[in-house]
Amino acid sequence: MSTVLDVRALHKTFGGVVAAANINVSIAEGETIGVIGANGAGKTTFVNMVTGYLKPSAGAIEFLGKNIVGLRPRDITKLGVCRSFQVAQVFTSETVFENLLIAYGIAEERGWGLLRHIDNAPRAKRVEAHLARYKISEYRDVRATALPQGVRKLLDIAMATVRKPKLLMLDEPTSGISVEEKFGIMDIIMAALREEKTTVLFIEHDMEIVERYVSRVLAFYQGEIICDAPAAIALQDPKVKEFVIGQERHRTRGPVHA
Amino acid sequence: MSRLADRTVIGLSISAVVLMALAALIPNWMLFIFLQSFARGAVALGLLVLWRSGLISFGHALYFAAGAYGAVFMQRMIANDAFAMVAAGLIASGALAFLLGFLLRQYRGIFFALLNMAFSMVLWGLLAKTEALGSTDGLSIVAPRFFGMVFAGDQSKLAIYFFAIVLTWMFSVAVHLYMKSTLGAMSTAVRENEIRLEYLGYSAHRAVHVKYVISALLAGFGGVLMGMTVGIVDPDSMAYWTVSGEFVFITILSGTGNVAATYIGAFVFEIIRSLAFQYSPKLWQLIMGGALLLIIMFLPNGLWSVMARLRKARAS
Numbered sequence: 001m002s003t004v005l006d007v008r009a010l011h012k013t014f015g016g017v018v019a020a021a022n023i024n025v026s027i028a029e030g031e032t033i034g035v036i037g038a039n040g041a042g043k044t045t046f047v048n049m050v051t052g053y054l055k056p057s058a059g060a061i062e063f064l065g066k067n068i069v070g071l072r073p074r075d076i077t078k079l080g081v082c083r084s085f086q087v088a089q090v091f092t093s094e095t096v097f098e099n100l101l102i103a104y105g106i107a108e109e110r111g112w113g114l115l116r117h118i119d120n121a122p123r124a125k126r127v128e129a130h131l132a133r134y135k136i137s138e139y140r141d142v143r144a145t146a147l148p149q150g151v152r153k154l155l156d157i158a159m160a161t162v163r164k165p166k167l168l169m170l171d172e173p174t175s176g177i178s179v180e181e182k183f184g185i186m187d188i189i190m191a192a193l194r195e196e197k198t199t200v201l202f203i204e205h206d207m208e209i210v211e212r213y214v215s216r217v218l219a220f221y222q223g224e225i226i227c228d229a230p231a232a233i234a235l236q237d238p239k240v241k242e243f244v245i246g247q248e249r250h251r252t253r254g255p256v257h258a
Numbered sequence: 259m260s261r262l263a264d265r266t267v268i269g270l271s272i273s274a275v276v277l278m279a280l281a282a283l284i285p286n287w288m289l290f291i292f293l294q295s296f297a298r299g300a301v302a303l304g305l306l307v308l309w310r311s312g313l314i315s316f317g318h319a320l321y322f323a324a325g326a327y328g329a330v331f332m333q334r335m336i337a338n339d340a341f342a343m344v345a346a347g348l349i350a351s352g353a354l355a356f357l358l359g360f361l362l363r364q365y366r367g368i369f370f371a372l373l374n375m376a377f378s379m380v381l382w383g384l385l386a387k388t389e390a391l392g393s394t395d396g397l398s399i400v401a402p403r404f405f406g407m408v409f410a411g412d413q414s415k416l417a418i419y420f421f422a423i424v425l426t427w428m429f430s431v432a433v434h435l436y437m438k439s440t441l442g443a444m445s446t447a448v449r450e451n452e453i454r455l456e457y458l459g460y461s462a463h464r465a466v467h468v469k470y471v472i473s474a475l476l477a478g479f480g481g482v483l484m485g486m487t488v489g490i491v492d493p494d495s496m497a498y499w500t501v502s503g504e505f506v507f508i509t510i511l512s513g514t515g516n517v518a519a520t521y522i523g524a525f526v527f528e529i530i531r532s533l534a535f536q537y538s539p540k541l542w543q544l545i546m547g548g549a550l551l552l553i554i555m556f557l558p559n560g561l562w563s564v565m566a567r568l569r570k571a572r573a574s
Binding site for chain 1: 441
């Protein structure tokens with residue numbers, strides 16, 4: 001399988017704080033990768049660097065053989081790396097349909113075409129199909145501000161996939177979602193992405209989600225990747241157990257009161 | 259209903275025909291009020307384009323004046339033709355906005371609003387201090403020709419009135435269609451979530467820049483119309499910060515519900531001001547302030563929200 005993303009010797013510092021240290025990772029087409037690590041381990045910094053939100057202090061990021069360091073987020077998006085956010089980034093006063101319509105309009109129009117009427121019948125049909133793929137058709141005319149958290153997350157991811165990205169980076173797709181909903185929502189997301197044959201990398205704190213959905217795990221600790229292995233092996237790795245899973249369990253359970 | 263000829267386009271077209279028909283019935287002073295309403299309404303329409311993107315400018319008199327002075331210089335130095343004067347006004351205001359837009363597109367909120375005011379006061383100072391630009395006395399505009407045709411006296415005012423209606427209709431329909439376009443739909447995106455817009459593949463800065471130039475073009479057009487209507491352009495009535503304040507007043511009065519709202523708002527503004535000035539010359543500002551207060555308290559979404567309420571009441 002061909003390489004989609006190749007990251008070499010990536011560094012990022014904020015003053016004296018090292019947020020990423022010598023990150024080397026190669027992602028092949030079709031992989032589903034889970035990024036795990038405690039808060040502040042460097043997971044989101046890594047995603048932010050790949051998607052152009054942060055510029056690395058040093059190192060190379062190649063997407064489909066092209067160096068993307070220094071490119072603006074919108075240029076990286078157009079190349080085929082899209083992302084969703086830990087807090088869903090949607091247009092709250094617009095309906096679900098209108099949110100996706102805007103996403104489609106931006107993806108499909110160029111130059112003077114941006115002045116064409118945004119809502120045309122073929123595009124509306126594509127939006128409806130997209131809504132159906134993410135199982136949010138019933139919320140079509142609901143304003144994003146009134147959506148349940150899980151649906152808002154689905155909308156955020158649906159908007160990120162309008163361009164049919166080659167690589168999709170999801171920042172905690174199940175954060176803020178109830179335990180009862182999380183597998184249902186992940187099933188919808190993964191089924192839609194499989195349909196599009198999208199390579200996926202997602203940050204996740206929930207080890208049940210990681211175990212169930214990913215083929216490979218990148219475990220971050222203090223800005224470094226301490227384990228890069230198939231999920232079954234990575235989750236049994238002593239360092240991962242000590243520095244990541246232990247802290248995650250502690251984080252999930254919260255403080256113990258006497 | 260066709261996407262190009264929707265309810266708003268039909269409504270604007272009927273209004274244009276009715277206003278033309280009214281020309282035979284209304285007195286000259288009302289014609290004057292209508293022309294001023296078209297001029298100020300055009301600027302408010304430009305502010306509406308910005309406002310939908312969450313931006314407000316306290317300095318659009320800058321483009322109002324640029325358009326008016328552009329028209330004067332076209333008439334004096336190149337061609338005395340109404341269409342050429344509008345073209346010159348649009349070029350002057352559009353080019354200025356295009357240049358300043360590179361800086362202003364980086365700012366939001368109060369910084370955007372006040373930077374516009376700062377630039378407008380720079381222009382005011384320049385106009386007021388420069389003899390070649392008419393200084394504080396300003397420059398006069400004679401009755402323009404229309405493709406070589408000359409009209410005199412009341413006929414000239416009538417010609418400007420018809421000319422203003424046709425161009426106002428064209429610009430309003432164009433802005434309405436623009437708002438239905440992908441670029442127009444980005445207004446919400448700029449207002450609510452620039453990060454998502456960027457990650458959908460479009461620059462929020464560029465979107466703001468385009469909207470800024472559109473709003474300046476409309477303000478420039480308003481300036482040309484006002485110059486033709488009153489026959490003189492001068493710094494105090496064109497570029498001073500209080501003029502920008504009037505445009506913001508009209509925009510708040512109108513609401514952002516529809517492009518037609520800004521003309522209704524401008525007309526109501528002119529009527530209130532005329533009546534207030536006529537019956538209480540020393541207290542007219544107080545009356546204007548009171549009117550704005552009442553609008554904000556009882557119609558926070560502007561005059562157009564009355565239409566929405568009526569439609570809702572009829573539906574229920």
